[in-house]
Amino acid sequence: MTTPIAAPPAPPSGALPTIDRASARAFAEEFITPVADVYDRAGAVPEEIQERIGERGLWAPFLPTRHGGRDLDMVTLGAVHEEMGRACSSVRSLLTVHTMLAWALMRWGSAEQIERWAPDVATGRVRGAFCLSEPGAGSDAAGIGTNVRPHKGGWLLNGRKKWITGGSRADLYLVFARNESSIVALLVPRTAPGVGVTPIDDMLGTRASLIAEIDFTDVELGPDALLGPSSFASGMVLSGTLDLGRYSVACGSVGIIQACLEACAHYTTHRTVGGSRLRDLALIRAKLSDMVTDVRAARLLCERAGELKDAEDPATLMATWVAKYFASTAAARHSSEAVQVHGANGMSTDYPVARLYRDAKVMEIIEGSNEIQRITIADEAFREVAQ
Structure with missing residues (x-):
């Protein structure tokens, strides 16, 4: 079952292309969907498609037009x-981490930065990555071991980050490190001496998202590397940049x-068992009806978070937690059902549902695991009752 979306009108000569759901769907259908499984097997999104994303203005369209963006609203960005x-x-993961860096830059960067x-x-000529997770600590900000100290009027950075989406390709890293009294955020160019990049291959899901381990060994940075007040970075991690990443993952x-819904609707229409189409079986129809219901509910939750x-x-913070929890658990559940509907074919590379199944598992872990989300959402319920 494909959601009807009108084809985007052709832009006037010389005008920037429209960015909305319809144009994004058209772009994806032409350049990404047909080769997504190829990217997955190769373990990389090719540079060519990343450049096309830049040509379409999709890297950071929410940035102001005066800085090269398109002033896109958050609801449309979610779509x-x-x-x-x-x-x-x-x-989508590459867009997420780039979005996080771009938003943090615009929110807390100095005029010079x-x-x-x-x-x-904004154009993707410089691509960003978000460096929080570390070996042994994951994304626990309290467990950050990467350290930075004043040095020659600037900063000296040492440490290691792991599971960095886009890290193998990024030009600019948003790095969180501990100084003497707090956690600080730093803009670190990939070309800075002492930055080492080691690709991480053979992940379970999002296999083409160019994940890497990043080492910082006596990396000397200027005073302009610091993003925002040093005492405010931990708050930014918890309530700002990660919130936007969580929103992207939810969407x-x-x-x-x-x-999954579209793949199952197509497959069960053409697959027969005992002379009957799979789509005519009551249990199959029940599975698809649940997919229809949950995708619409999840979309509405994301739209509400975007509106806020x-x-x-x-209130957008809690709305995003709820949207991400509901959407990611539903994605994991329905991708499992999609494999089941496809039977042995669902476990092969001949159909996209195997990739969707693996990718959906990742969504339950990144930008706040489902366990953390449940605790956070429950805390909100107790706060509301206590008022």
């Missing part, structure tokens, strides 16, 4: 990320459910 997740979670980096970040999870972001309402 774009849903469509990318429907096509390929690895591509924004002038230096924003135009190239991408909706895309996974939609892709556009309104700059702090």
Whole structure:
């Protein structure tokens, strides 16, 4: 079952192409969906498609037009990320981490930092990655071991980050490190001496998202590397940048459910058992009806979180937690059902549902595991009752 989306109108000569759900769907259908399984097997999103993403203005369209962006609202950004997740979670993951860096730069960067980096970040000429997770600590900000100290009027950075999406390709890293009194955020160019990049291959899901381990060995940085006040970075991790990443993952999870629904509707229409189409079996219809219900519910939760972001309402934080929890668990559940519907074919590379199944598992872990989300959502319930 494919959600009807009108084809985007052709832009006037010389005009920038429209960015909305329809144009994102059209772009994905032409350039990503047909080769997503190829990317998955190769373990990389090719440079060519990353450049096409830049040509379409999809790397950071929410940035202001004066800095090369398109002033895209958050609801529409969520729809774009849903469509990318429907096509390929690895591509959507690259957009997610780039979005996190771009948003942090615009939110907390100095005028000089924004002038230096924003135009190239907006177009994708400079691609970003988000460096929080570490070996042994994961994304627990309290467990950060990477350290930074004042050095020659600037900073000296040492440490190691792991599971860094886009890390193998990124030009600019948003790195979180511990100084004498707090956690700070730093903009670290890949070309800085002492930065080492080791690709991580053969992941379970999002296999093409160019994941890497990043080592920082006596990396000397100027004073302009610090992003925002040093005492505010930990708050940014908890309530700002990670919130936007969580929103993207939630929307991408909706895309996974939609892709599972469409794959199952197509497969069961053409597959017969005992002379009857699979789609005519009651249990098959029950599975698809659950997919329809959950994809619509998850999409509405994401849209609500996006609306609150556009309104700059702090309630967006909890709305995003709820959207991400619901959408990611539903994606995992329905991708499992999609494999079941496809039978042995679902475990092969001949059909996309095997990739969707593996990618969906990742969604339950990244940007806040489902266990952490359940604790956080329950805490909100107790706060509401106590008022």
